[in-house]
Amino acid sequence: MGNGKSTNRKPRISGVSPVAAIPGGEVQIRGSQLAGTERPRVMFGETTAPVLVGSDSFIIAKVPEGVSGSELVVHNDEQHSSPWGCEIGVQVADSLHPVASPAVDAQGNVFTTFSGSRGQKTPVSVYKIDTNYNARAFISDMMNATGVCFDRSGMLYVSSRYDGIIYQSTPKGEISVYVEGMGVATGMAFDEEENLYVGDRSGTIFKISRTRQIYVFATLEPSIAAYHLAFGPGGYLYVTGPTTSSFDAVHRISPAGDVEVFFRGLGRPQGLAFDENGNLYVASSLTGRRGVVRITPDAQADLFLSGPNIVGLAFQSSYLFLTTNGALFRVNAGVRGRPLVS
Numbered sequence: 001m002g003n004g005k006s007t008n009r010k011p012r013i014s015g016v017s018p019v020a021a022i023p024g025g026e027v028q029i030r031g032s033q034l035a036g037t038e039r040p041r042v043m044f045g046e047t048t049a050p051v052l053v054g055s056d057s058f059i060i061a062k063v064p065e066g067v068s069g070s071e072l073v074v075h076n077d078e079q080h081s082s083p084w085g086c087e088i089g090v091q092v093a094d095s096l097h098p099v100a101s102p103a104v105d106a107q108g109n110v111f112t113t114f115s116g117s118r119g120q121k122t123p124v125s126v127y128k129i130d131t132n133y134n135a136r137a138f139i140s141d142m143m144n145a146t147g148v149c150f151d152r153s154g155m156l157y158v159s160s161r162y163d164g165i166i167y168q169s170t171p172k173g174e175i176s177v178y179v180e181g182m183g184v185a186t187g188m189a190f191d192e193e194e195n196l197y198v199g200d201r202s203g204t205i206f207k208i209s210r211t212r213q214i215y216v217f218a219t220l221e222p223s224i225a226a227y228h229l230a231f232g233p234g235g236y237l238y239v240t241g242p243t244t245s246s247f248d249a250v251h252r253i254s255p256a257g258d259v260e261v262f263f264r265g266l267g268r269p270q271g272l273a274f275d276e277n278g279n280l281y282v283a284s285s286l287t288g289r290r291g292v293v294r295i296t297p298d299a300q301a302d303l304f305l306s307g308p309n310i311v312g313l314a315f316q317s318s319y320l321f322l323t324t325n326g327a328l329f330r331v332n333a334g335v336r337g338r339p340l341v342s
Contacts, residue, residue, distance in 0.1 A: 044067040099113065100323070103156065159186060163180075164182040165185070197237060241269075247264060275336060305320075317337075
């Protein structure tokens with residue numbers, strides 16, 4: 001009789017966390033018989049991944065560049081596991097410099113910035129990435145383009161942290177000044193009545209009516225980088241703004257302007273977006289793991305996606321578009337985003 005060694009030593013994966021990643025992200029693999037006499041080997045499609053931690057029951061692997069498949073397999077020195085699905089993001093544009101979330105228009109085109117360092121004049125301020133993922137210059141001659149968002153009519157709004165101006169752009173890229181005097185203007189969001197909210201990272205959230213009257217809506221602790229804004233269920237405005245703390249908060253502001261902490265415990269929280277079920281997704285780190293953190297309506301958090309240098313995100317149907325500090329990625333998130341304006 002055979003000793004059955006080969007059959008018994010087949011690696012078995014019991015779970016992979018998180019469920020999605022982009023290149024450079026780290027995934028945790030749990031199971032049994034993952035290692036043999038040598039360190040386990042992890043494959044994403046046909047590409048071998050660096051193994052940072054490898055044992056018989058636990059592996060941490062780094063997603064390599066150039067991954068073409070969305071399944072991972074673990075090899076010990078005898079056999080390999082059954083494939084395990086893990087959604088890997090695809091880079092669709094590079095040579096960018098976003099500092100906030102992208103914006104997606106009604107046709108599915110994605111808009112993001114080349115922001116540059118403060119006071120830097122860049123050849124292109126805002127790029128348009130079409131549905132075939134061709135990138136072209138959309139707006140030029142704007143200093144330090146920062147936040148981008150759309151209103152119901154398809155007009156694009158762009159903030160400049162350099163001069164505190166909010167610019168309005170037609171679908172053809174023709175820009176005009178919408179409002180001035182927004183301080184270090186960063187993130188923006190529209191409410192259901194199409195009032196525009198702008199985060200001045202020195203500590204003010206401005207509310208701008210459709211007649212362009214400006215109000216101070218709320219005040220927060222100053223941010224070292226930017227405020228990022230998104231509206232959630234019930235008309236509440238959610239705000240992130242990284243400080244020098246490693247235990248930062250997501251703040252929630254009521255329609256009356258009352259500020260409260262919704263969740264605390266994130267590292268450098270930046271761009272944010274909601275899915276249709278009211279879950280909040282934040283570009284940040286959680287317990288030292290970087291990527292996109294998902295926070296449920298009752299403030300329970302887990303790492304949804306792993307990846308480095310993510311500054312913003314936006315849903316388009318069931319896709320999630322991610323901006324890093326140099327590129328744009330698309331991930332099949334398996335959930336649908338909440339409409340930004342109805």
